[in-house]
Amino acid sequence: MAYSLAVRFFLKALEYFYRTLRHTVHSCLAIAFRKDAGRTVPPIRDPILLKSAAQLAEEIRTRKVKSQDVVLAYLRRIEEVDPLINATVERRRAAALREAEEVDALVESGAMTREQMARERPLLGVPLTVKVLLSVKGMRSTAGSLLFRDALAAEDAPTVSLMRRAGAIVVATTNTAEMGMHFETNNYAHGRTANPYDLARTSGGSSGGESALISAGGSLLGLGNDMAGSIRLPCMFTGLFGHKPSKGLVTSHGSFPAPISELEKFLFTGPMCRYSMDLQLAMSVLTSQNKNPLKFGQRVNFKDLKVYYMTSVGYHPLITPIDTETALAIKKAVSHFESTYGIKAKEVKIPNLKSAAAIYIHNLMSSCKDIGHALTSGKGDITPFKEFLKHLLGRSTLTQGPIIVMNSPYFPLLYNEDDVVYYEKLGKKLAGEFRQLLDDKSVLLFPTFPLQAPYHHEITMLLPSTCYTLVYNLLGLPVTQCPMGLRADGLPVGLQIVGGMNNDPLTIACAAELEKAFGGWIPPGRTRK
Template identity: 40%
Template sequence: MSIARRILVLVMRTSSRLLLAVIRLVSLFSRKPPYLSPPRDPLLLTPASVLAEKIRRGEVKCSVVVQSFISRIREVNPTINALVYDRFDEALNEAKAVDDLVSSRAHDEATLKENYPLLGVPLSVKEAFALQGMPQSSGLLSRQSLRSEHDAVVVSRLKRAGAVPVGVTNCSELCMWYESSNNIYGRSRNPYNPQHIVGGSSGGEGCIIAAGGSVIGVGSDIGGSIRMPAYFNGIYGHKPTPGIVPNDGQFPDAHGSRTELLCTGPMCRYAVDLPLVLKVMAGKNIEKLFLNKEVSLHKLKYFSMENDGGCLFVSPVDKELVEAQRRLVKHLEAELGVSVQPIKIYNLRYSFQIWSAAMSSDGGEAQNFADLMANGSTMWPGFELLKWMVGLSNYTLPAIGLAIAEKFAHLNPEGNAKMIQKAKNLKEEINSLLGFNGILLYPSHSKIAPKHNEPLAVPFNFAYTGIFNVLGLPVTQCPLGLSEGGLPLGIQIVSSPYNDHLTLALAQHLEKSLGGWTPPGSI
């Protein structure tokens, strides 16, 4: 390492530690929200697939199920602030319609299952997606009064499959930060410890599902916005192979090269529900995957990488996360009789730089982030930063910072071109390594859920998830129990394009053998 690089590393790490120390000192004097009690109602502890089956068979009324989830939301939401706008009355009316359909016996159970695979299942939706009658501001004050006149494609498909939306959930401003906080709805708080973040941008989704207020949800992911919230909240999230699930109907939508990075996918409390929800979301595109193909887990190739190799911009991986990954490796080797090969992929150390270059390689097609923030008016990021310092800006600090950083991203075209080439090489290397039957185990993040505002000191830690958006690989985030401090641990399960069935099968296996989601407040 050169002397200049050593000095840069020292300066970055010192400034980061100082900022973290200040944030933690401030948090000592902040009001401590109460912890949640675990859900007790058995209906709240039942997978979506089982709930739908019970409703179709008439074993439980949909109105009872939906009311149970509404009651849980009312119990926990004052603490976690996850669901930001409800449609409880509409949901109860739709639940009654489901009960009337079942009691009419106009269709037998098999027909109901074919036509309505999610019949009566409560559903939450990220506020960035259009849900008829609901706000779709994406945390932007200038869109505060907007109400959706239609449903996003995935929302429409889930509703046609019988799911009952209960409301929309919080996200970061314009969905580009990994703490879900904005100037309309405020901040969402982790159900395992409200002093910690829920992740972003689909943070409200991960939070309300983990807290027992929903069982399945809709998320989007351009740099880890499904997987980070799923990890921080101890649930499952799947970023599909790009192009499988339509992104239409969300704001902001992707343009130019960013369309290859943005993915819409399911967030679920139970791994067993991931394939079911993914099939509904994908529609006919599901035929491009192999979800009905039986997976022999003991015949797969397994690889494990415990860190990114030492990225200059990203924090080292927490010891507890490394230990959890090593326990998982031992578990797989003992239970499946496989050999998990430790590997080092050199170019993963450039994950943040590669993602940043990919986001700015649009050739002018993608809308400028500052223009999105301005929403039809004019916005000067530098001036907004000054306004923010005196409490006069309408925007959050992370959004302002991103708008400023975006202006610098285009100043180094040669460097960006090198990173795009590294991305191509990396994609070829990993696809060759995994083939059609390989699995890569990789950290979900470098840190266990940080306290509020701490991401400001380590803004690039999302690189552990963002790199797989650039590479176009399917990834399932899988919980691995709780840390010594009671916060979720997790792992990313990665495979090659169109082999989503491999990561989903392993996630379901681990749910059965290791336990999956742990209710908050139960330990």
């Protein structure tokens, strides 16, 4: 699209202003958080904490290790790291140890064979943590908000129930952005969660408590949910694997407080972990009750794989360009597939991606006419603009994220009802472009975010760049976030592996392949790979 000289001048001026403002804010926050800059959590010393969920489940089944010892090791690690990262909301120490004792008794009894346990309870005795936006029976469902500080879950979310039925033991619930409405985990109910690789940095949001705890070694396997990148962004910032499933593959019922009827087409529940094999195991459990469950962990012939890649969504004055190390990570992944399997990757351009944020916002707002009512479950007398003014004066009980979202329909620069039909058509066109690109043997390697984990509070300045993740909530495609080692500054770098609809096993298999080649998760404090 050709722009007039006046328009080009305006866009360049806007770009320069935004870049200057962003760098100013970044420099100020670097000074504000200098005392925590470079500080990490203590190194992991207990070897139990470095084993995958799949490996531990096998060792519990074969009596090489007791579930009680595993659960206790994780509870101790939580006690060690949580004062630094503030990742948990509530812990189940006594209940978890009691459940672990029951697991050990079951294994010792011989009532189930090893094969039965592997088939029927593949996560038997393995610790699990759950983002507080997902209900866990008998535990607080605060949604990270003072509005719900005393709410208790009457039952497990269906995904939590599936994991428990498979033998997993819930040891804690984890912190979130208030109501899941920000890309940083910070709220008035539970405070701010820090990144275990650098305490001055955010662990992302809204599943930032989960990502921080897992990466710090305080959890092994977690459940998060994702409405615009809330699994993938935190996993990238903390060097983890995370998976946003295909639309309809895994239920998102049991999320609180958002009414699923209004927001379900944007909301996805999925696993977060340190090892790719645990994504395969968790997804097998989460889809086990489906009519036609997908098969995870099967061998893939990568010589038949078609690899596409992108390192930019195109020019936009408010979208931050991909930095050198993120682009390098994608090129390294491309090079691996090309050199190892003799295939030729292709760089593609999808111009409509730069409008992904506008498409998403207009689809979201038109689907949920009163998003403030939806987020607060009708609790209290919340007037969006009044709450915005109270926030400016420091008197609101709500944090920045939900206030921005609630007021979005009233800011023409963000949302215009007259433009809904246009953006709905543009969204359908974008979906068609992806259907044409991705068949059952294709993946797209794509940035998760253009930069390393920002300082606390900084990500608000970078909201336009979340187009890299939210577009796939709109399209409903499966996406696996894959760690690709550490940057020169010791912070994680990662990429997204995007597949065609219901091709989740392939995106996870590609992540497993890249894990073998580049090392996957690297514990905080370790040297760069």
